[in-house]
Amino acid sequence: MKKLFKLEENHTNVKTELLAGVTTFLTMVYIVVVNPGILEAAGVPFEQVFMATIIAAIVGTLIMAFAANYPIAIAPGMGMNAYFVTEVIQQDVSYSVILGTVFLAGILFVILSLTKLRETLITAIPASLKYGITSGIGLFIAFLGLRMSGIIVASEETLVTLGDLTAPGTLLTIGGLFITLILIARNVTGGLFVGMVITAVVGYFTGQLEIGGVMSVPPTPVFWDMDIAGVFTNSLYTVIFAFLLVTIFDTTGTMVGVAEQAGFIRKDGSLPRARAALMADASATTVGAMFGTSPSSAYIESSSGVAAGGRTGLTTVVVAGLFLLSMFFAPLVGAVSGLPAITAPVLIIVGCFMMEGLAKVNWTSFDDAFPAFIIILTMPLTSSIATGIALGFITYPVLKLVMGKGKQVHWILYVFAVIFILQMTFFPGH
DSSP states (O other): OTTTTTTTTTTOOHHHHHHHHHHHHHHHTHHHHHHHHHHGGGTOOHHHHHHHHHHHHHHHHHHIIIIIOOSOOEEEOTTHHHHHHHHHHHHTOOHHHHHHHHHHHHHHHHHHHTSSHHHHHHHHSOHHHHHHHHHHHHHHHHHHHHHHHTSEEEETTTEEEEOOTTSHHHHHHHHHHHHHHHHHHTTOTTHHHHHHHHHHHHHHHTTSOOOSOSOOSOOOOOOOOOOHHHHHHTTOHHHHHHHHHHHHHHHHHHHHHHHHHHTOOOTTSOOTTHHHHHHHHHHHHHHHHHHTOOOEEEOTTHHHHHHTTOOSHHHHHHHHHHHHHHGGGHHHHHHHHTOHHHHHHHHHHHHHHTTGGGGGSOTTSHHHHHHHHHHHHHHHHHTOHHHHHHHHHHHHHHHHHHTTOGGGSOHHHHHHHHHHHHHHHHOTTO
């Protein structure tokens, strides 16, 4: 094991790696509860998403462990699951069709990960758009958390307004939010997960959470519940592109962030074994779609394991093993995910984490600032990540052109701008 994961070369040992693996798992295990709770709103059966989430996490994390030897864990990403639900509703199609778009995006991601086109795409798209997309998704999922919990509700006069804060579920959400905020502020390991546990306990004693069981034989996975033909019938090409683009940015940004923290980035800025690492994410997305979940991504929560000393794939093997164990707790997870007050605080707080990149946008440069702004504004207001991306990709090259900076824009962005203009003009529903 020491030789397989090169523990001595990476100045670590088995004990440290085991502790780091447990730490990372505790900070991201919330996804096993939150993901099924979100995708159920799209009609995907809870047990199917529960198993698909775990399978995708295990597959991606093990590939990361053995192919890239990095302490970076993979699981279905936040934001993409919320987008999945809104696309099922807005496109008026079954969840099987949207699973088809995830699968096709995964296949494209695998192909891109094997070529230099992925690197070209990442370098061509300016930082302001990347930060805008991440931040827009953050607002999008925070808005979802507020809506799920009843903190905000629909209004004919103002579209949205403050809900009844005295309602039991809303009160529990607010209490859970403050408990979790305090835990995170105090740097408690696994603060999000611990906050969920405390909120669940309060919910149980106030009669809002009913637990029918704790452990059981794992549910039977559902394989290939996809309608790929429906993707082409409904012309959902923009949805595929949105899944692909956001997954690429999310994964790359997370990997670079965690790798810098762990000291893996070379002096020239490159990441060793980057192709193998990206294949882990692409494979997890593809496999996850086959079993019934939204795209997977590298988890920034992996930084907690790195902070605990994790430096190799042994950390991620531990994470995968713990995900495997979590399969046996479906009844408990099902009960918890059915109470929005437990999962909504996670969505709101993760949304805040995703706003970090806004500090790096050059707000004094209008041609950089406005495209980022329009993405951030429209994603939550239209409930569409694809629409936000489209408007950002259209306004960026246009503003650069009229300000005499057209040569600064990569030709790929002009192509995207034309595609998005045509799509929004002739196929606005897609």
